Amino acid sequence: MVGVLIRMKLAVLRRASTGSRANWAVTGRLLGVLAALGTCGMATLQTTSPSTVLDLLAVVLAIWTLGWMAGPAWVGEPVLRAEHFALVPVPRGKLAAGLLGAAFVGTTTAVTLVAFASTIVFAVRLGGVLPVVVAVLTTLVELTVVVLLSRLTGRMFGALSRSRVGAATTAVITAVMLVVSSSGWIVFTAIDSVRNTGFSTTFSTVLRALPSSWGLVAVDAAARHAWGLTVLPLAGLVVLAAVLFVAWSRVLGPPRLGRPAVLGTAGQPARAGRFLGSATGSVYIKELRTWTRSPLRVQNLLVPPVFAVLSCLVPLAFGSSVFLPFAGALTALMGAATSANLYGQDGTALWLVLLTPGAEENDVRGRQLAWMALFGPLSVVLALLGTVLSGHTELWPWAAAGTAGVLGAGAGLVPLVGVTQLAPGPDPHRSRYSPMDHGDATGGAFAVLVGALALTVPALVPVIVGTVLDNAEVKAAGVFVGVVTGMTYWSLCARAARRRLVAKGPELLALMRAGKELPGQSVEGTSALKTMSKGRQRLLWWSFGIGCIALFPQALVPMAMKLSGHVAKVWFLALYVPGPWQWPTIAFMVLVAAVAFTIAARTFLGQRRRLRAPAPPVENGTETRESVVRAG
Amino acid sequence: MDSTGQTPALAIAGLHKTFGDHLAVRHAELTVAKGSFYGLVGPNGAGKTTMLSMAVGLLRPDEGTSLVFGIDLWQRPDEAKQLIGVLPDGLAMPEQLTGRELLTYLGRVRGMDHDTVTARAEELLAVMELDGDSERTLIIDYSTGMRKKIGLACALLHGPKLLVLDEPFEAIDPVSAAKLKVILRGFVAGGGSVVLSSHVMALVEQLCDTVAIMGRGTILAEGPVDGVRMGRTLEEAFVELVGAEVSAAEGLSWLAS
Numbered sequence: 001m002v003g004v005l006i007r008m009k010l011a012v013l014r015r016a017s018t019g020s021r022a023n024w025a026v027t028g029r030l031l032g033v034l035a036a037l038g039t040c041g042m043a044t045l046q047t048t049s050p051s052t053v054l055d056l057l058a059v060v061l062a063i064w065t066l067g068w069m070a071g072p073a074w075v076g077e078p079v080l081r082a083e084h085f086a087l088v089p090v091p092r093g094k095l096a097a098g099l100l101g102a103a104f105v106g107t108t109t110a111v112t113l114v115a116f117a118s119t120i121v122f123a124v125r126l127g128g129v130l131p132v133v134v135a136v137l138t139t140l141v142e143l144t145v146v147v148l149l150s151r152l153t154g155r156m157f158g159a160l161s162r163s164r165v166g167a168a169t170t171a172v173i174t175a176v177m178l179v180v181s182s183s184g185w186i187v188f189t190a191i192d193s194v195r196n197t198g199f200s201t202t203f204s205t206v207l208r209a210l211p212s213s214w215g216l217v218a219v220d221a222a223a224r225h226a227w228g229l230t231v232l233p234l235a236g237l238v239v240l241a242a243v244l245f246v247a248w249s250r251v252l253g254p255p256r257l258g259r260p261a262v263l264g265t266a267g268q269p270a271r272a273g274r275f276l277g278s279a280t281g282s283v284y285i286k287e288l289r290t291w292t293r294s295p296l297r298v299q300n301l302l303v304p305p306v307f308a309v310l311s312c313l314v315p316l317a318f319g320s321s322v323f324l325p326f327a328g329a330l331t332a333l334m335g336a337a338t339s340a341n342l343y344g345q346d347g348t349a350l351w352l353v354l355l356t357p358g359a360e361e362n363d364v365r366g367r368q369l370a371w372m373a374l375f376g377p378l379s380v381v382l383a384l385l386g387t388v389l390s391g392h393t394e395l396w397p398w399a400a401a402g403t404a405g406v407l408g409a410g411a412g413l414v415p416l417v418g419v420t421q422l423a424p425g426p427d428p429h430r431s432r433y434s435p436m437d438h439g440d441a442t443g444g445a446f447a448v449l450v451g452a453l454a455l456t457v458p459a460l461v462p463v464i465v466g467t468v469l470d471n472a473e474v475k476a477a478g479v480f481v482g483v484v485t486g487m488t489y490w491s492l493c494a495r496a497a498r499r500r501l502v503a504k505g506p507e508l509l510a511l512m513r514a515g516k517e518l519p520g521q522s523v524e525g526t527s528a529l530k531t532m533s534k535g536r537q538r539l540l541w542w543s544f545g546i547g548c549i550a551l552f553p554q555a556l557v558p559m560a561m562k563l564s565g566h567v568a569k570v571w572f573l574a575l576y577v578p579g580p581w582q583w584p585t586i587a588f589m590v591l592v593a594a595v596a597f598t599i600a601a602r603t604f605l606g607q608r609r610r611l612r613a614p615a616p617p618v619e620n621g622t623e624t625r626e627s628v629v630r631a632g
Numbered sequence: 633m634d635s636t637g638q639t640p641a642l643a644i645a646g647l648h649k650t651f652g653d654h655l656a657v658r659h660a661e662l663t664v665a666k667g668s669f670y671g672l673v674g675p676n677g678a679g680k681t682t683m684l685s686m687a688v689g690l691l692r693p694d695e696g697t698s699l700v701f702g703i704d705l706w707q708r709p710d711e712a713k714q715l716i717g718v719l720p721d722g723l724a725m726p727e728q729l730t731g732r733e734l735l736t737y738l739g740r741v742r743g744m745d746h747d748t749v750t751a752r753a754e755e756l757l758a759v760m761e762l763d764g765d766s767e768r769t770l771i772i773d774y775s776t777g778m779r780k781k782i783g784l785a786c787a788l789l790h791g792p793k794l795l796v797l798d799e800p801f802e803a804i805d806p807v808s809a810a811k812l813k814v815i816l817r818g819f820v821a822g823g824g825s826v827v828l829s830s831h832v833m834a835l836v837e838q839l840c841d842t843v844a845i846m847g848r849g850t851i852l853a854e855g856p857v858d859g860v861r862m863g864r865t866l867e868e869a870f871v872e873l874v875g876a877e878v879s880a881a882e883g884l885s886w887l888a889s
Contacts, residue, residue: 279740286726289733346724351723352726355688356741506689
């Protein structure tokens, strides 16, 4: 059973990953590997007391576990589902074992295994054979536990998300888990003092009681020959895995397909005003109705503000309210990320747009307006409240410029990424009992995050310059630049998205109909990326990734921190080097980013030039159609 | 121009489509005269949906053209699409709207004025029996038959000259089907043209004046229903042309033996 299911999963995966979406997925995995290696590195950290390393590792492993639990909300349903085998007469236990085996096959599991192997590194450090044996055992059991936990939370989210109230609940839970797993770095802002003094006893005790820490506790006890404390957590982990397995095989039964129906309006529509009665206004109304009636959209709408507010509140625990003014910008950023796959979520409904003359433009603009109508006021209000309540009114140019820039970039990127990085999923009416079963939009969300951050930089430049010169007018100019650039992105991206819909509409529909790219139906057409050799592609993505890391976290963030005077070293290299070297380090990082982006741009543009060079004549049918599409 | 000197409602010339190694439609040719009720029949996988999708602009052909009242649909899409109403098979809709909300939305996107949209939506919903109890039901909660009916309403809303319907009678109850037949016959009597694909031979014989039989990605026979039947039933002609053999002795040896 396990072998059959693993082969089946590999077959599905092989056929599902194509195009530039796959490239974004590769970038995501790369970051995962880095995080996993970082986790192993933590096990070798020098501290005053070895038990501090245990606590630090326990924090990180708890974050990994939470990440697995929040995961299903992002990546949708697993590849193989119990429903696929509902009519096959296999006992639930056997099916559960088979599905569990298949669940272990995947890059995320491999990456997590590397991260969990930090327990083994920790054991090696403590010395002795027995701790290492215990560590190997616990690593494997813990991996099983997180996989099972992820499947169970996925089932729970799935059951909840059929109704709007359930979707709202799921949104809050997801946001909390995302905050915990993404704000874990705050622990590291205090890492210097923790290395010397350790955590408080209460924190340490609570932390070690978490199942994700049991492996470490057992290894530590084995090194001290404390056999009771070795066996107890080990047995606890095995029992936990067994209980989770039984619980999971129980819920694999036939699904209960009840869900509350949402009702629409009754009676003839009122005569609409000039805008709402127009074609764009009509799309706008349709979109607003979808946002408020679809459980999936309700979830996409609620995760961003909850995530943003909580993320900015967490630093209060460390006495810092400096993040609060940015709650608005963060809401807009996350709102763009959760909306990155609007076209994919609507599925093959695109046919109506394709068959209505000139509908592409109205569709893009209507979607943008609806997105802005929802996330615009929300972000602005949160930015205002955050700035006023935190008392950091001096940060208003940062907050205002950031919010304006991200909102404009978001409104632009949402439809553009929606049609360029479209992740096909089942049509909404086919997945009405499992709204979680959507296409894996992680690649698109990642593209929107990086893109929106990059596009906000110009708005922040005057604010940075104004802070250096201590000039209030220049700082305030950042807000103006933010609004102007935001409007520019909005309009330019809308045009690009419309052009793509017009040129590639039938191919996008075919992609959604088939759920994957069919041979000869490439959405990319003759894009440079598609035709590039594997080696060149790798060069392009690596240089792009390195450029992003060098520019944002390693140059711009420490620069902003130094200028504003709120310094937290975290993982910003420039802030760790001695004082006089900090600015040169930042300048060096900017240089690295510039070189990396140049390499990426040259690789891409070079390929495009080669493509545009006159090619030998092909079959005349294809030739004329291509030129028609370009003209249209 | 066809033999009668009129521009055909739909002229498909050499439409061709492959998906990698799979040949879906092989240089298909067919002509739908103005005012004709045209039936397209063929076994599963014959390429009917693929050909119709290419004909109306939902799937880009590798080769060939589709002329709607003489207008090349892939060269001048906006003009051609104004003239056709399409019911595709099994595609999604804006699912979170009610039937009336959807028709209002579509009418406005098509630039129709408020009164026309409201009146036509009212009439279409009444004919399709999607008002009353179903008034506030969202499309996502519609049954298969209701989805077909709202799809038809969408195809009819803007008063097209040519209707292209992929399996319009599938999953529709007999009462609604009878109503629908009356609507379509009235449409043709008023000068409109209809192309419909179906598996049900009896339906095509009953409704259509012209028929095309499709198999293995191409049109095997086309002409007036009587001409294609040649004294047989349409089903017999179909089975013969498609090249399938149906014998009573055939079956699954291990089933119910």
